[in-house]
Amino acid sequence: MSGSELDLIGGVPFLDARFAPRRLMAAVVAVRQSHAARAGLPSPADPSHLLIPEHACAVRFDASEVPSLPLSQDEDKGVSDALGRLEEAMPMWTPLLWSLPVRYARIASGTSLSASSFWWPQHILLGAETLASELEMREHVLHEHCHQWLYLVEELWDIDLPGAPTFTLPSGTSGRSPREVIGAAHVAAALVRMYNAVGEEQQIGPLKQYGWGCIQLLESPQVARYLTPVGAQITQRIKEEL
Template sequence: MNHQEFITEIGGVPFIDDDSFRPKALLTAVALVRRSAEPEAFTSLGAYLDPENAQLIFDRHARSKVEDLAWEEVPPAESSEVERSSRCIAKSMQAWRPLFHMPKRYRRMATSTSSTSVLVPQTIYLGPGAFRDKETLRETLIHEHAHIWLNFIAEVYDLQVPQAPNDYVLPSGTSGTSGKTYRGVMFAAHFAAAAASAHPAAERGGRDTRECAAPLSYPVPRRMPCSDGPTAVRKRDRRPGEKRTRAPIRRADTGPGRLGRRR
């Protein structure tokens, strides 16, 4: 099965193709990838979707490593806020209910707003910024859940080949130290498209769902980037002193997933 057949098999992209996406199909594929890396680790396929079990497999088989952030358990009061916000999102976006009920774990950071990593599976780090107000928490949860589900796809078929460019700058100006990868651009576009769809859906509902609206800092069309879609900037395509212009995101072939698994 190639990457195009895989996307067809799972019914499209999570948070985007609400009418066709099949969460269980993607979760099954992820569990099979993890089991192929270590077939004897767990007796049931479902056990490979437990975040703690998945971390053990990643620690032993992932092609790269990442240092864990400093964290502690999320306090009970904040855990309740997360649960309430998750229910609120599911109320206004009912197709997302299963996307907020996959196995995951939350961790509390001392600074910043939130973080996830493909190498720390199904883990959402929340900082004080996430709890600034209800709207920020809802947007943060949509943001990080979108990343986790796109991480699942990247486990099966990566979103770029190793030689893909890594010097993109997002329209917002974000680039990091050395620039964004194509994968990074895709993750940013995916979250933005997901968040853009949550607010109007809540506005169309009654008072209860309007209170669940997730705000956006800028409007984004609800579609994923392609050769003629949303744009990012290549750093090396700009001359010194030149104003930033937008160039089409270059399409990259998908490569193997993140685990060094046996075929």
Template sequence: MSAKLPLLDESFEATQLMDAVSRKRMQQAQLLGLVMKEDATDYLHPETASEVLSAIYGATEATDPYACNSSELTGKFKELTTEATEKVFAGVPTWHALQKLPVAVMLTPCSTILSYSCICHPQHIYLGAASFQGENVEFVAENILHEYAHNWLYLLQEISPFSVDRWRMMYTLPSGTPNRSVTAVIDAAYVAAVLRYYYSKLDKSDRRRELTAYVAGCLMQIRNDPDLTRVGLSVCRRLCEVIATSD
């Protein structure tokens, strides 16, 4: 049986996932001895979420070179981000319900990346200044959607990991990025599938074909990975089904 996935399946129960994640974070905060919030919904606040997950993974913004010294968006960067975000949700109106998930969009001083997100810093998107070069709204929109998709998949992983962390096999993404775990490959395939879905709504067939090939290239590599969990396999099956459709 394949999983229902956010941003790809209109029937996906986003509120149900958010409720489950918030309750689990509250339980984890108690086990970690963190200062407790009054209500489980407080754990959907990006800063509170990051506090819990950073404690679990032992990685804070201060120790993350891509998130370190990040700041709020201002001026033209903020304007472009707002315009780009509106463009994304206008392109796929059924996604509006997913905006209930609070996401903090930050500017990273790291000059080597376009955008970044990490399960250690849930519900955070870090944009590099390079994303805004040329003030191309479509380019900013793709980078935002890329990381927004990652953040939704991280929520699923908080509830049920996609793989057993044995790291027995490592992979190279179709883009050439080496040394990726099986979970990282699923993440990459999922993001590409979401972008594919988005561009199909905009009738950009060339970009859609490129992304179809990318998703297939990811899934072909990991189809026999021994460390995939039942949930990981279910996600892979759904991604296979998605790219087999014409949208």
């Protein structure tokens, strides 16, 4: 990635040891200040307050709230416990797990295991099945943190082109933009690292197969044409990791 935009932030979150989370967050604060000024919104006295989820949503012009319910005290503790287990397995991820303010909530309806959205920044929603399982919590808390950090990268640089069509993931999930395919591959690569660290090798083969399926889709002519240079750089880095 020599000479790439990603060098400015040290690479790809959860994949590169030199990734600089505070540098990325500072750049995102500057972008959000610009958005707030253009919209005529008051800027907080402390610019870092733009990293508070409520402020992040307020300066997102196309913000779209995801319906959710508050977590119970026990569920909130379950999130903290999952973060602690991830930190124990991957100490180098500590800043990625704790430094970005995130609001956790329960998915209001449906059977999804977890969810988040670029258009409702710094909110992570967890499904009932996930909240009831320590193993699911560990995986899906990591899954959604991967998305949150990649969303921050997307606030600096587009990773796919406006108007790109949607595609079907290797899992069969349809209607996914190229950047969502990148996000799926990124999650797979991070989970492979985590499961390697905790010695749960049975999980690694299916994740690698899924990740490679995403990479093959991203490198196909019908998708690659819609990736920006930064999108292509991230794809290449994930490919190297897988």
